[in-house]
Amino acid sequence: MVEKEIVIDLANYxxxxxxxxxxxxxxxxxxxxxxxxxNYINEQANLLINHSAAGGVKGFAFYHFGRFHNDAKAISEAKYFISGTKKIVNLQxxxxxxxxxxxxxxxxxxxIAFLKEIRKAGYKAGFYTYKYLLPNFNLKKIKPYMDFFWLAAYPLGNGVKADKNPNFNYFPSADYVDLWQYTDxxxxYEVDGSISVTDNAIKLFNPEKVSKQDAPAPHKASATWKKKSGVFVLGQNLKLHKNPHIDSPAIAMLKKGSEVKFDATLQGxxxxWLRQPRSGGSYGYIVAKDKYGKLLGKFK
Structure with missing residues (x-):
């Protein structure tokens, strides 16, 4: 009997x-x-992974929104998917x-060209689309090149609140489906929800349930803080954040030339990121290098 599990998908929304x-x-x-x-890498990926992992999510996969209309562009997007994902997570x-x-x-x-490129690089290749788009694809031809098929069909319509028990009378009639996305x-919570319909669906998320030969190593989503004290002199005006992510609220706006004493670093x-001890045992956080690795000041 297939053990059905709820799977959510996460973007910067x-x-x-x-x-x-x-x-x-x-x-x-x-x-x-x-x-x-x-031309797009999701800079919120680590935030999404860290928060969801702390909230109980234990297995992760990744997706790329395709914009190609020919084989050459498909291959370039697949390569970008791989290299881009490596920049934001420890991709195994x-x-x-x-x-x-x-x-x-x-x-x-x-x-097929996209999926072949993913496999060639040593990863499992998945394919996602909507039920109404299925006539656009030859699924039988795609099947030998995909390890996982994820299909969307919303029986309640877009935006309608759904629980974790979808009505399988509305299950989309299509071959090879591993995961059914049944709500947005x-x-x-305005998060897409899917349910697994084969053992394969969850096996690919969980390295403990696949052979050692095929298993991805445990996902290491978050970097760790390292104890390191020093002083950082700002080379431009920068926000002092309440939390170590770029969209976190600001405690203060610090001016160019300000000196920030820090006691730990977090390298993505x-x-x-640098951690500044504050009164009452709290901390402030400031970016010393931006998302491109550019230093935003100097260490004293």
Missing amino acids: QKGLTVSDYKKIGAKYAIVKATEDT KGALMILDAEISNMPTSSV NLLG PLRL
Whole structure:
């Protein structure tokens, strides 16, 4: 018997969800948007992963929103998906990487070219689309190149609040489906909700349930703080944040030339955070290197 699990998918639209929200949602698996086309990387990915992991999510996959209409562009987008995801998370071989195909005039041959590139790089290849778009694709031709098929069909309509028990009388009639996305408003949190319909769906999220040969290593989503004291002199006006993520509210706006005493550092793929001890045992956080790795001041 297939053990059905709820899976949520997360993009920067969900950056406002708190750890408490994720605990109330109660999902154990999530698919995070990493890239789009060849010009977008989701800088909120680590925030989404860290908050959802703290709220109970234990397995992750990643998706790319495709914008290609030919094989050459499909291959370049697949390469961008891989390199872009590596910039924001510790991407392990064998991880599940999914193509989100929901634009018109996307050829089947180009979908296959994308999936082949993902597999060639050592990852599991997934394919996602909407039921109404299925006539645009030759699913039988795609099947040998995908490890996972994720299909969207909303029986209640867009934006309608749904619980974690979808009505399977409305299950989309299509072959090979592993994961059914049945709502875009799970429990009223405006997050897409899916349910697994095969064992394969969840096996690919959880390395403990696949062979050692095929298993992705455990996901390491978050960097760790390192104890390090010093003084950072601002090279420009910068916000002192309440939390170590770029959209966190500001405690203060510090002027160029201000000196910030810090007691710990957090190094992401490129961005570097410094932690400033404050009165009452609280902390402020400031960016020393931006998302491109550019130093925004100097260490004294």
